[in-house]
Amino acid sequence: xxxxxxxxxxxxxxxxxxxxxxxxxxxxxxxxxxxxxxxxxxxxxxxxxxxxxxxxxxxxxxxxxxxxxxxxxxxxxxxxxxxxxxxxxxxxxxxxxxxxxxxxxxxxxxxxxxxxxxxxxxxxxxxxxxxxxxxxxxxxxxxxxxxxxxxxxxxxxxxxxxxxxxxxxxxxxxxxxxxxxxxxxxxxxxxxxxxxxxxxxxxxxxxxxxxxxxxxxxxxxxxxxxxxxxxxxxxxxxxxxxxxxxxxxxxxxxxxxxxxxxxxxxxxxxxxxxxxxxxxxxxxxxxxxxxxxxxxxxxxxxxxxxxxxxxxxxxxxxxxxxxxxxxxxxxxxxxxxxxxxxxxxxxxxxxxxxxxxxxxxxxxxxxxxxxxxxxxxxxxxxxxxxxxxxxxxxxxxxxxxxxxxxxxxxxxxxxxxx
Ligand code: HAM
Numbered sequence: 001x002x003x004x005x006x007x008x009x010x011x012x013x014x015x016x017x018x019x020x021x022x023x024x025x026x027x028x029x030x031x032x033x034x035x036x037x038x039x040x041x042x043x044x045x046x047x048x049x050x051x052x053x054x055x056x057x058x059x060x061x062x063x064x065x066x067x068x069x070x071x072x073x074x075x076x077x078x079x080x081x082x083x084x085x086x087x088x089x090x091x092x093x094x095x096x097x098x099x100x101x102x103x104x105x106x107x108x109x110x111x112x113x114x115x116x117x118x119x120x121x122x123x124x125x126x127x128x129x130x131x132x133x134x135x136x137x138x139x140x141x142x143x144x145x146x147x148x149x150x151x152x153x154x155x156x157x158x159x160x161x162x163x164x165x166x167x168x169x170x171x172x173x174x175x176x177x178x179x180x181x182x183x184x185x186x187x188x189x190x191x192x193x194x195x196x197x198x199x200x201x202x203x204x205x206x207x208x209x210x211x212x213x214x215x216x217x218x219x220x221x222x223x224x225x226x227x228x229x230x231x232x233x234x235x236x237x238x239x240x241x242x243x244x245x246x247x248x249x250x251x252x253x254x255x256x257x258x259x260x261x262x263x264x265x266x267x268x269x270x271x272x273x274x275x276x277x278x279x280x281x282x283x284x285x286x287x288x289x290x291x292x293x294x295x296x297x298x299x300x301x302x303x304x305x306x307x308x309x310x311x312x313x314x315x316x317x318x319x320x321x322x323x324x325x326x327x328x329x330x331x332x333x334x335x336x337x338x339x340x341x342x343x344x345x346x347x348x349x350x351x352x353x354x355x356x357x358x359x360x361x362x363x364x365x366x367x368x369x370x371x372x373x374x375x376x377x378x379x380x381x382x383x384x385x386x387x388x389x390x391x392x393x394x395x396x397x398x399x400x401x402x403x404x405x406x407x408x409x410x411x412x413x414x415x416x417x418x
Pocket of ligand 1: 081082125277299302303304
């Protein structure tokens with residue numbers, strides 16, 4: 001029988017769950033400071049939703065989706081990303097008519113992509129993302145970039161680079177693609193890019209094999225309309241004023257087709273190669289694509305929690321508190337073990353963290369467990385003490401041992417904890 005987990009997935013436990021929970025807590029609290037509200041959407045959605053929005057020619061849609069068929073043979077997929085489900089929910093539940101505009105939403109949840117697993121790349125991973133929908137103002141784009149940058153700085157990460165690009169739309173994009181395609185036709189391209197150049201020429205700029213050859217490629221900034229150019233310049237100058245360092249990167253094209261303006265990524269510089277922690281941008285036409293009567297501009301980003309955890313551990317940063325116990329019960333007899341059950345109940349009800357041995361181990365072994373579990377106190381229960389309605393409490397730090405009446409145990413431990 002195969003009892004292995006599926007390739008590209010992880011079991012998360014003990015230290016790692018503690019780090020993940022601490023990270024989620026920080027992300028939630030920073031998002032709430034920025035006045036973002038949490039949204040949870042299903043982990044599976046109709047397949048067409050992503051085909052129509054992320055783009056049929058993107059890697060995500062063409063090769064990386066996990067398919068599900070229901071009993072009526074309708075096609076669903078495990079969600080590969082969070083933006084499209086959020087937009088679907090906004091339209092379906094008319095959130096734009098119920099809440100203050102712009103809608104400022106955030107989510108944390110599992111995404112699924114059938115990718116080749118490697119360092120920082122999984123088939124099931126967690127994303128934290130934000131989406132702001134319903135206002136066109138470059139100040140909001142700055143807020144979203146600032147939120148992403150601040151998050152990573154607040155959790156203590158170093159060696160971050162913020163990359164910016166602007167993906168023009170309409171006639172300007174068409175003109176740029178013609179020039180770019182002509183440039184690529186004069187280059188020796190890898191097998192994948194020979195196909196990409198016909199279907200999605202922008203993506204060729206992102207080729208992991210040939211990127212260095214494209215330093216002399218035509219740059220998209222030279223094709224922006226005057227309005228786009230002014231907006232991009234204003235955004236850059238505000239980021240500079242806010243002391244958020246960035247670099248311009250015309251090869252930053254993103255792997256999803258819905259972007260229509262500024263796009264950005266925050267990468268971590270490693271010796272061998274970069275790891276993208278966070279990516280996003282503006283997507284002003286997505287709402288309109290699904291619901292032509294609506295015209296709500298939008299901007300957002302998502303970051304991968306597993307990549308963040310990896311980077312935190314590489315930079316020796318821990319977010320979670322070390323686990324500890326207020327007390328561990330040491331039972332000197334079977335009678336004491338029975339008494340321990342009710343004592344634990346009472347101590348836990350008062351909010352103390354306590355535990356005892358359930359393997360009927362020797363006193364020496366119980367003390368060893370106590371040390372491993374980093375208990376602050378030993379509560380020693382013996383037959384003689386039970387007869388006198390007392391127990392002994394040893395402070396593990398000072399070594400001081402005292403007899404304490406049953407009635408006074410909670411008050412005693414609370415005083416010691418102060
Ligand atoms: P994305 O760039 O595809 O954008 O993913 C965002 C982040 O998710 C990546 O930077 C990375 O940290 C993480 N990620 C992606 N794929 C994997 C994987 N296979 N394993 C581990 N981590 C991964 C989006 O998903 C857009 N929805 C972002 C967005 C929101 N744009 C506008 N709003």
